[in-house]
Amino acid sequence: xxxxxxxxxxxxxxxxxxxxxxxxxxxxxxxxxxxxxxxxxxxxxxxxxxxxxxxxxxxxxxxxxxxxxxxxxxxxxxxxxxxxxxxxxxxxxxxxxxxxxxxxxxxxxxxxxxxxxxxxxxxxxxxxxxxxxxxxxxxxxxxxxxxxxxxxxxxxxxxxxxxxxxxxxxxxxxxxxxxxxxxxxxxxxxxxxxxxxxxxxxxxxxxxxxxxxxxxxxxxxxxxxxxxxxxxxxxxxxxxxxxxxxxxxxxxxxxxxxxxxxxxxxxxxxxxxxxxxxxxxxxxxxxxxxxxxxxxxxxxxxxxxxxxxxxxxxxxxxxxxxxxxxxxxxxxxxxxxxxxxxxxxxxxxxxxxxxxxxxxxxxxxxxxxxxxxxxxxxxxxxxxxxxxxxx
Numbered sequence: 001x002x003x004x005x006x007x008x009x010x011x012x013x014x015x016x017x018x019x020x021x022x023x024x025x026x027x028x029x030x031x032x033x034x035x036x037x038x039x040x041x042x043x044x045x046x047x048x049x050x051x052x053x054x055x056x057x058x059x060x061x062x063x064x065x066x067x068x069x070x071x072x073x074x075x076x077x078x079x080x081x082x083x084x085x086x087x088x089x090x091x092x093x094x095x096x097x098x099x100x101x102x103x104x105x106x107x108x109x110x111x112x113x114x115x116x117x118x119x120x121x122x123x124x125x126x127x128x129x130x131x132x133x134x135x136x137x138x139x140x141x142x143x144x145x146x147x148x149x150x151x152x153x154x155x156x157x158x159x160x161x162x163x164x165x166x167x168x169x170x171x172x173x174x175x176x177x178x179x180x181x182x183x184x185x186x187x188x189x190x191x192x193x194x195x196x197x198x199x200x201x202x203x204x205x206x207x208x209x210x211x212x213x214x215x216x217x218x219x220x221x222x223x224x225x226x227x228x229x230x231x232x233x234x235x236x237x238x239x240x241x242x243x244x245x246x247x248x249x250x251x252x253x254x255x256x257x258x259x260x261x262x263x264x265x266x267x268x269x270x271x272x273x274x275x276x277x278x279x280x281x282x283x284x285x286x287x288x289x290x291x292x293x294x295x296x297x298x299x300x301x302x303x304x305x306x307x308x309x310x311x312x313x314x315x316x317x318x319x320x321x322x323x324x325x326x327x328x329x330x331x332x333x334x335x336x337x338x339x340x341x342x343x344x345x346x347x348x349x350x351x352x353x354x355x356x357x358x359x360x361x362x363x364x365x366x367x368x369x370x371x372x373x374x375x376x377x378x379x380x381x382x383x384x385x386x387x388x389x390x391x
Contacts, residue, residue, distance in 0.1 A: 115203030187290030240266030244303035300330035310334035
């Protein structure tokens with residue numbers, strides 16, 4: 001039903017069926033002919049076909065699965081409402097390839113201009129008498145070179161100096177991170193982690209920066225980070241099968257003894273499609289198969305039980321698509337509940353007052369702190385408030 005002419009074909013099949021069975025007055029919805037889209041989840045046509053098939057099995061064999069199959073009246077033929085690739089984007093891979101080809105062409109053009117710029121710069125030094133003419137030619141040439149590319153050319157000496165240092169420094173949340181730029185081999189030889197090309201021509205330098213470049217810089221062919229993380233082995237603690245308890249045990253097993261916890265969660269197809277576990281034949285066999293089944297906040301709490309989700313050394317990745325907002329909400333609620341439980345456990349009722357009173361007192365203090373923040377807001381904000389309605 002996704003291809004052009006599918007509705008016409010469905011009409012012709014129904015028409016021929018009426019002729020063959022002499023059903024001249026039968027309505028289309030009464031015929032055992034259903035249009036379906038197998039690639040569309042929860043497709044109305046597939047559901048109707050399944051219902052009719054189960055009715056025939058019950059009629060001929062007397063077999064009923066989990067009670068009566070509810071039959072939905074045929075209202076309209078199935079329609080393709082959600083397509084993975086819209087018709088206007090069927091060439092998306094070709095568009096990506098064309099975009100890459102256009103970029104490569106532009107890089108070669110800019111690199112050629114960069115080489116000319118380098119040659120003119122050298123000629124100006126060798127021919128001081130023709131400096132005025134060369135400068136005019138150079139001025140016209142610079143108009144054709146992208147200003148960002150000129151910055152790449154002029155900043156190249158600074159890049160070279162940066163990678164000659166002992167440490168590479170960068171900022172993360174106003175904190176300076178230092179990582180060594182060298183390491184020792186087994187034979188004791190000191191080797192650089194990043195080696196820059198020894199190009200002289202500015203065109204070659206520009207082309208290298210636009211096509212390859214150092215790690216952590218566009219176009220990120222050497223990676224999106226300046227250097228690899230140190231202090232822990234790169235580990236992907238991937239798990240997901242059965243219920244949350246089973247997957248939780250697997251997470252604890254694969255992260256045993258590791259300084260950092262990096263659980264990577266695989267969900268079953270039922271969760272990926274945003275469905276709840278059910279006895280329906282098209283769902284029951286897929287629950288917990290090739291992924292963990294998560295349908296509630298309690299499931300998420302069981303899944304990550306024993307892991308401090310707010311610890312900087314804990315990071316969780318989830319392989320999810322459509323229901324991502326709901327799974328993220330489950331995760332956030334599980335993390336909040338963990339912190340609440342830790343706080344409640346830290347309270348000591350024996351010091352005076354009941355647990356309820358201690359929580360109430362803490363809540364009161366938080367409200368006072370919050371109100372103190374609002375009191376420090378400038379008076380201009382008060383002017384913007386609407387006056388209260390007259391009584």
